[in-house]
Amino acid sequence: MTSVPVRAPVRRPRRHEPERRERLLATTLDVVAEVGLAGASLRAIARAADVPLGSLTYHFGSQEKLLTAAFTRHVDAMVARFDERMRQAASPADALEQLAEHLVVDVGHPDRDLVVAVELYVAAARRPALRAVTEDWMSRSRRSLERHFDPVTARQLDALVEGLLLHNALSTEPLDQEQIRSALARLVL
Amino acid sequence: MTSVPVRAPVRRPRRHEPERRERLLATTLDVVAEVGLAGASLRAIARAADVPLGSLTYHFGSQEKLLTAAFTRHVDAMVARFDERMRQAASPADALEQLAEHLVVDVGHPDRDLVVAVELYVAAARRPALRAVTEDWMSRSRRSLERHFDPVTARQLDALVEGLLLHNALSTEPLDQEQIRSALARLVL
């Protein structure tokens, strides 16, 4: 009588993966975008990345550190894109145009960057580690704006941009690029 | 002779409390304001209200229903205050002044109404039942604004207000009333 295993063990042939750490950060942002921070449990992230649970704490030590690392990565990318736009703008009017485009194009995937940003904002209110990330973000984007606007205007622009962002992330009737452009122009010019 | 209890129980039974349902809604908002939606477990709310755990599901059926009821109550109060301000405003300029005051005074307790509002906003993105509450809020406050402004302006004001709200809720350097007034005036006048 030959022994036949009734159930084959699940194959997980991924013992070696040098870029896993990076991949986990990207997956984390995907999961946050899809189900929100409240749903971004380590289990959910591990499942999405097809990785054993322990792999997450092995690479990041704790959930807090994983989220902080992922959000930091996200902010760095957003800030880089935004600063590039501001650097290339030739005039304040052009800067506004770039800003409007940024709001619609760069953060316009409503299932990804924009939602991630809002989740980050709100979570930051309670968690100091994340708060540091958002404050860094705010100060860096204000510095980008100050290439073209005085500090007071930059401040108000910032608030409006946050509002437009929230609105477009959460509202059922987001403002289109033309309406955004108009609101920005009214505020500044 | 009156009966003397041998030992007083730790928890004082609160047999007769006709207003408990209302009290639980208020406590729920307090807890959300204090620890966030993520921390507002039924257990946490029951503890804060000094009520047995079962009392919550007994009165509200489920957590979702409890939160929906509590947020609805909160929105009703906010909308009432806001509409009262808009109704009493004699001119658009006055309306803006009232709006600025609303932002600073009515929702100015950074540990309470404002935080609750932001928590509600973000949660609404994921939960249909809450989404209905925020959409109701948005449409009602836009209607209040349209007492004084055309629909397009009202829309942009709404976005700016949301931005100012977010900013003041989460930023380390919130805008003061004068700065808020100035931003609103720039946008509208």
Added chain:
Amino acid sequence: MTSVPVRAPVRRPRRHEPERRERLLATTLDVVAEVGLAGASLRAIARAADVPLGSLTYHFGSQEKLLTAAFTRHVDAMVARFDERMRQAASPADALEQLAEHLVVDVGHPDRDLVVAVELYVAAARRPALRAVTEDWMSRSRRSLERHFDPVTARQLDALVEGLLLHNALSTEPLDQEQIRSALARLVL
């Protein structure tokens, strides 16, 4: 031939059990005696009591509180037995005899009371909550001894008793009652 089900569904027909709390304390001591404190995980205790895991934290809040409650119960029982012996002893010599008997008979089940006591002793060195239990134990048994001996002698007796206890719990060649009696007599008389 009777039909044998391949896999029977696990029966858990125990929704209501008024004395469960007490039963869990007893089971906890059994598990500590059997596998040591290090092995007395909540899972192990729940398995031994045939109870879902959550039942333990429901009744006791935390592992620390469960262990404290269980050890307190154990100590109370031990102290009661011991004090009863001391109370009935007519003379110091008789007290020694009772003491020897206590060591052999009362705590003589090497798989139960004695091992539990030693586990408690050592764990108390690291955990303040348990420490309070052992200190209570020590002071109460010394008070029992002082019914018949002066404080200095009682102190030394205490230490010897602890040593005999350790020895009999852990050694491969425990001392028998005659040897114990002899050691006690040498120390005191």
Added chain:
Amino acid sequence: MTSVPVRAPVRRPRRHEPERRERLLATTLDVVAEVGLAGASLRAIARAADVPLGSLTYHFGSQEKLLTAAFTRHVDAMVARFDERMRQAASPADALEQLAEHLVVDVGHPDRDLVVAVELYVAAARRPALRAVTEDWMSRSRRSLERHFDPVTARQLDALVEGLLLHNALSTEPLDQEQIRSALARLVL
């Protein structure tokens, strides 16, 4: 006794270290003394020794083997010190004096040797590999005692010594050297 750092400093590569094996054994005992056997995980030991985790299993194969080696080393040192004392004692009375001094001086650092000994004792009750170490210890120290006392007395002395050891390790009011000397003399002379 080297202090065990709570958090490992920045990892510096320690390519060439011929004495690492020995150093790891010493660190293991330090960790056991500080946080107990229950807290002496391979990770904790590796952190304390500033060594990669794999280094431990590389040198010792398993946790069990590491602990056995470390305790064996500890017992050898203790036995050597004790036997030296017994060898130098000129009379039974002198032997008792040496014994009292041993209890206070040699194992008197309540955060180190003594605690390690007690942890070892209790762990030995459950783990055969450690049990062999304690039995070796017991038989060797009894042989040392039998240089001056008959076997029966040596046996009782052993038990008392264990009791005094436990007492001084765990009690809040340890016996001082004079009290110890008195207890030993009462038992023997």
Added chain:
DNA sequence: AATGAATGAGTATTCATTCAT
């Protein structure tokens, strides 16, 4: 009408060990 008891699924984290390099 009201609640204490109970449960099973879910949470983050720690761990000893194995393995590829």
Added chain:
DNA sequence: TATGAATGAATACTCATTCAT
């Protein structure tokens, strides 16, 4: 020879909900 990467099992604990009384 030595170690960083990886894993799966285990840990204590929290939770929303159900149920019996």
